[in-house]
Amino acid sequence: xxxxxxxxxxxxxxxxxxxxxxxxxxxxxxxxxxxxxxxxxxxxxxxxxxxxxxxxxxxxxxxxxxxxxxxxxxxxxxxxxxxxxxxxxxxxxxxxxxxxxxxxxxxxxxxxxxxxxxxxxxxxxxxxxxxxxxxxxxxxxxxxxxxxxxxxxxxxxxxxxxxxxxxxxxxxxxxxxxxxxxxxxxxxxxxxxxxxxxxxxxxxxxxxxxxxxxxxxxxxxxxxxxxxxxxxxxxxxxxxxxxxxxxxxxxxxxxxxxxxxxxxxxxxxxxxxxxxxxxxxxxxxxxxxxxxxxxxxxxxxxxxxxxxxxxxxxxxxxxxxxxxxxxxxxxxxxxxxxxxxxxxxxxxxxxxxxx
Ligand SMILES: [Zn+2]
Numbered sequence: 001x002x003x004x005x006x007x008x009x010x011x012x013x014x015x016x017x018x019x020x021x022x023x024x025x026x027x028x029x030x031x032x033x034x035x036x037x038x039x040x041x042x043x044x045x046x047x048x049x050x051x052x053x054x055x056x057x058x059x060x061x062x063x064x065x066x067x068x069x070x071x072x073x074x075x076x077x078x079x080x081x082x083x084x085x086x087x088x089x090x091x092x093x094x095x096x097x098x099x100x101x102x103x104x105x106x107x108x109x110x111x112x113x114x115x116x117x118x119x120x121x122x123x124x125x126x127x128x129x130x131x132x133x134x135x136x137x138x139x140x141x142x143x144x145x146x147x148x149x150x151x152x153x154x155x156x157x158x159x160x161x162x163x164x165x166x167x168x169x170x171x172x173x174x175x176x177x178x179x180x181x182x183x184x185x186x187x188x189x190x191x192x193x194x195x196x197x198x199x200x201x202x203x204x205x206x207x208x209x210x211x212x213x214x215x216x217x218x219x220x221x222x223x224x225x226x227x228x229x230x231x232x233x234x235x236x237x238x239x240x241x242x243x244x245x246x247x248x249x250x251x252x253x254x255x256x257x258x259x260x261x262x263x264x265x266x267x268x269x270x271x272x273x274x275x276x277x278x279x280x281x282x283x284x285x286x287x288x289x290x291x292x293x294x295x296x297x298x299x300x301x302x303x304x305x306x307x308x309x310x311x312x313x314x315x316x317x318x319x320x321x322x323x324x325x326x327x328x329x330x331x332x333x334x335x336x337x338x339x340x341x342x343x344x345x346x347x348x349x350x351x352x353x354x355x
Pocket of ligand 1: 182
């Protein structure tokens with residue numbers, strides 16, 4: 001019996017959405033969770049396998065790596081990771097999976113989507129203000145209420161100021177609960193016996209935390225909301241780093257050209273090369289992100305001078321990353337040029353000598 005991939009995807013999305021609702025309120029299991037559970041049971045029965053009939057056994061199954069569930073998830077969900085982590089709830093992969101399907105335009109949070117829409121919708125487009133705001137978010141993950149307001153006024157645009165405010169949340173009264181992340185500057189929280197930056201603790205994997213500082217201040221402090229931290233600020237750090245090293249190599253580089261149509265524009269003598277940095281934990285998540293786009297959304301990547309770049313730290317943690325992405329791309333996305341950050345210079349040199 002051939003299982004339809006869409007059914008598997010749909011089942012996982014319902015399970016994840018249902019579990020996250022349930023995590024907020026442990027009374028009745030939400031309808032989405034029950035629906036996802038039924039789909040899960042049905043998929044297993046189609047495979048002729050034993051299915052978890054009650055919620056308790058379902059949860060135990062979902063704490064195992066996906067390859068042990070008994071359902072073929074290849075090409076949909078990373079096989080080596082579970083959906084649930086004991087005591088923590090949804091795994092970071094499960095969260096990534098859901099976010100990507102929630103906002104099909106880009107793996108972006110609603111606030112950023114609104115800011116983009118606003119900046120692109122004016123005549124002329126608000127290119128400079130957009131860049132300024134975006135850079136502020138990347139370089140100010142935690143900020144005092146005063147500094148935030150000061151920057152908001154600098155934008156001289158009440159609509160943008162409103163959206164800027166919504167990218168942040170006030171830190172709980174108990175600032176003691178947090179430490180400063182030495183890599184990205186956002187908040188570390190103590191979980192599972194150590195200080196972690198976000199659910200994935202990417203920063204902890206890339207740099208040792210060393211001695212940690214608190215915020216010694218009586219001012220009210222604000223931090224980026226989780227979605228902005230994860231999907232705008234962390235990838236943004238990779239974009240700024242790439243801009244820095246390319247500039248040091250003597251290239252003329254612009255961030256977020258054409259109001260974020262791409263991440264970086266590198267000016268060569270004869271033409272401009274555009275780079276789009278994509279920061280997804282798992283190569284399959286990235287491939288799925290492109291696979292579910294409509295062909296017209298992938299048109300911009302047909303330009304021979306446009307590359308999708310995998311940040312260097314991702315390939316360090318996951319060797320063979322870009323190769324795996326390319327293998328998992330469907331026919332309508334197979335024209336995408338996916339390269340590693342360390343090969344960018346080689347491609348630029350090749351482009352410069354091209355006639
Ligand atoms: Zn961090």
